[in-house]
Amino acid sequence: MLGELQAGEWELRFRDGAPTRKICLRTGRELIQLRHPGRECTQYVVDNTATHSTVQYTCPGNGYGLTSIRKETTSLVQIKSSGIAGTRAFDFAAEARRVGSCR
Incomplete structure (x- = not known):
């Protein structure tokens, strides 16, 4: 599914009000981690x-995560992710x- 997303610049809007962030998407897998x-x-x-x-990942010495991505269109997705980064949840x-x- 991730390989079907359109490559280019994507804007991330976090539901908790954190600052908007932009990333360059090439394969779609950039959204996992x-x-x-x-x-x-x-x-x-x-x-x-x-x-x-849904992808589970482990980063030796730096934590882990579980990310679920739901595709609405090839240019719009919903993301949920949780885990540990360093020592912080x-x-x-x-x-x-x-x-x-x-x-």
């Missing part, structure tokens, strides 16, 4: 359908929308 960007983590696909994907929901080409 939002609290562990660029880390070498082991990923296990728990569920993957045409409209929904995280739990968030966000909407991600394609806003243009990567800069």
